Amino acid sequence: MLKESSREKFTPWNIGVFNMEWEKTILITGGAGFIGSHLVRLFVNKYQDYRIINLDKLTYAGNLSNLIDLEGSERYFFLKEDICDAERIRSIFGDYDVTDVIHLAAESHVDRSIEGPMEFVMTNVVGTVNLLQCAKDKWGGEKDHVFHHVSTDEVYGSLGTEGLFEETTSYDPRSPYSASKASSDYFVRAFYHTYGLPIKISNCSNNYGSHQFPEKLIPLMINNIVNQKPLPIYGKGENIRDWLWVEDHASAIDEIFHKGCIGDSYNVGGLNEWTNIELVKYLCKIMDIKLGREVGSSERLITYVQDRAGHDLRYAIDASKLERELGWKPSLKFEEGLEKTVDWYLQNSEWIDQVTSGEYKAYYDKMYGAK
Ligand code: NAD
Numbered sequence: 074m075l076k077e078s079s080r081e082k083f084t085p086w087n088i089g090v091f092n093m094e095w096e097k098t099i100l101i102t103g104g105a106g107f108i109g110s111h112l113v114r115l116f117v118n119k120y121q122d123y124r125i126i127n128l129d130k131l132t133y134a135g136n137l138s139n140l141i142d143l144e145g146s147e148r149y150f151f152l153k154e155d156i157c158d159a160e161r162i163r164s165i166f167g168d169y170d171v172t173d174v175i176h177l178a179a180e181s182h183v184d185r186s187i188e189g190p191m192e193f194v195m196t197n198v199v200g201t202v203n204l205l206q207c208a209k210d211k212w213g214g215e216k217d218h219v220f221h222h223v224s225t226d227e228v229y230g231s232l233g234t235e236g237l238f239e240e241t242t243s244y245d246p247r248s249p250y251s252a253s254k255a256s257s258d259y260f261v262r263a264f265y266h267t268y269g270l271p272i273k274i275s276n277c278s279n280n281y282g283s284h285q286f287p288e289k290l291i292p293l294m295i296n297n298i299v300n301q302k303p304l305p306i307y308g309k310g311e312n313i314r315d316w317l318w319v320e321d322h323a324s325a326i327d328e329i330f331h332k333g334c335i336g337d338s339y340n341v342g343g344l345n346e347w348t349n350i351e352l353v354k355y356l357c358k359i360m361d362i363k364l365g366r367e368v369g370s371s372e373r374l375i376t377y378v379q380d381r382a383g384h385d386l387r388y389a390i391d392a393s394k395l396e397r398e399l400g401w402k403p404s405l406k407f408e409e410g411l412e413k414t415v416d417w418y419l420q421n422s423e424w425i426d427q428v429t430s431g432e433y434k435a436y437y438d439k440m441y442g443a444k
C-alpha cells in the first residue's frame with residue numbers, strides 16, 4: 074500500500090515558507106519520473122538555499138512515491154501540472170518567481186512513440202516551447218538564469234560499429250521519440266540565438282538504476298526474470314547501448330547546470346557499451362545466483378521477437394568535453410550499478426506492482442485531481 078501523505082505538505086501556499094528568501098527557485102519538470110526523481114532528491118538534499126518545485130503531470134511514468142522521503146521538506150514543492158498548459162505555466166513562473174528551469178518532462182519511451190507519435194509532439198515539442206516562452210517572458214533579457222534542457226543521445230541517430238557521438242555530430246533522429254527530442258533541442262537553441270535566453274543542453278545515453286518504469290529494457294528484464302516470463306529480445310539482440318548509472322546522470326546535470334557555458338551542449342555517457350543480448354545474459358546470470366536458481370535457467374527464457382521498427386543499431390557517447398571542462402566522469406562501474414539495481418527491484422516488488430497496476434495513479438489523481 075502507498076503511505077498516506079498529507080496534501081498540505083505539497084501545497085505551495087504555506088505562507089511562512091512562501092515568504093522566505095531563496096537563492097534560487099528551480100522549476101524541475103518531470104521530477105516524478107525516473108531521472109527527475111533522482112535529480113530532485115539530489116538538489117533538495119544538497120542545496121539548502123534553493124527552493125525546488127517539482128512540476129509533473131503524473132502520467133503513467135510519473136510516481137510521487139518515488140519522492141516520499143522528501144515529503145515535509147520545506148524546500149520542496151510539488152505541482153501537478155501539464156507543461157503544455159500555457160496559462161498555468163505562465164502564472165507559476167510569476168507566482169513562484171522562478172529563477173531557473175531544469176526541464177526533464179517528456180514522453181520517453183521509443184516503442185510508445187512508434188505506436189502513437191502525437192503525444193510526443195505535444196509534450197516534447199509543444200510543452201518545451203511553452204516553457205521556453207514563459208521563461209523568456211519572465212526573465213526578459215536578464216542573464217543570471219539558466220534554462221537547462223535535458224535531452225538524449227538519440228538525436229544524433231545511429232552509429233555503425235565505429236565512432237562516438239560528439240557534441241558537433243549532426244543531428245539525424247530516426248524514431249518519432251528522437252525526432253521530437255531533436256525538435257525540442259532546436260527550439261531551445263533557437264531561443265538562445267534569437268532571444269538570448271540563457272540555455273544549456275545535455276544529451277545523455279541510456280540510464281539505468283532504481284525507480285525506472287518496467288517498460289525499459291533493464292527493469293522489464295528484471296521483472297520478467299523474477300516472474301519467469303519470456304525475455305523479449307528485439308531482432309538478434311545485436312544493438313548496442315551505452316549505459317550510465319542514473320545518479321551519475323543527475324550529478325552531471327548538477328555540474329552542467331552550475332558550471333557549464335551558456336549556449337553549450339554537453340554529451341553525458343558511460344563509456345560502457347553492451348549489446349542487448351550480452352547485457353540480458355549477464356543479468357540472467359547474476360539473478361540466477363541472487364534468486365538461488367540453477368545458473369542458466371533464466372537464460373532459457375530469452376525469446377527473440379520481431380525487431381523494433383527503425384531500430385537504431387548503436388549509440389555511444391564521447392563525454393570528454395564534460396570531463397575536460399567540468400571534471401565530471403561516471404563514478405560507478407556498470408557491474409556494481411547493475412547489481413545495486415537488481416537488489417533495489419528485488420527489495421521493492423511492491424513498487425513494480427503499484428506502477429504497473431495503476432494503483433499509485435488512482436491514488437494521486439484522487440489527491441490532486443485527474444488531468
Ligand atoms: P520518465 O518517462 O521516467 O519520466 C517522465 C516524467 O515526465 C514523468 O514523471 C511524467 O509524468 C512527466 N511528464 C510527461 N508528460 C508531461 C507533461 N505534459 N507535463 C508535465 N510532466 C509530464 O522519463 P526519464 O527516463 O526519467 O527521462 C527524463 C528526461 O531525460 C526525458 O526528457 C528524456 O528524454 C531524457 N533522457 C532519458 C534517458 C533515459 O535513459 N531514460 C536518457 C537520456 C535522456
Ligand code: DAU
Nearest residue numbers: 181182183225226227278279288289290305306307312349
Ligand atoms: O539513449 C537514450 C535513450 O535511451 C533515452 O532517450 C530514452 O528515453 C530511453 O528510453 C532509452 O531508449 P532505448 O530505446 O535505447 O531504451 P529501451 O530500454 O527501450 O531499449 C534498449 C534496447 O533494448 C534497445 O536496443 C531496444 C532493446 N529492447 C528493448 C525492450 C523494451 C529489447 O530488445 N527488448 C525489449 O523488450
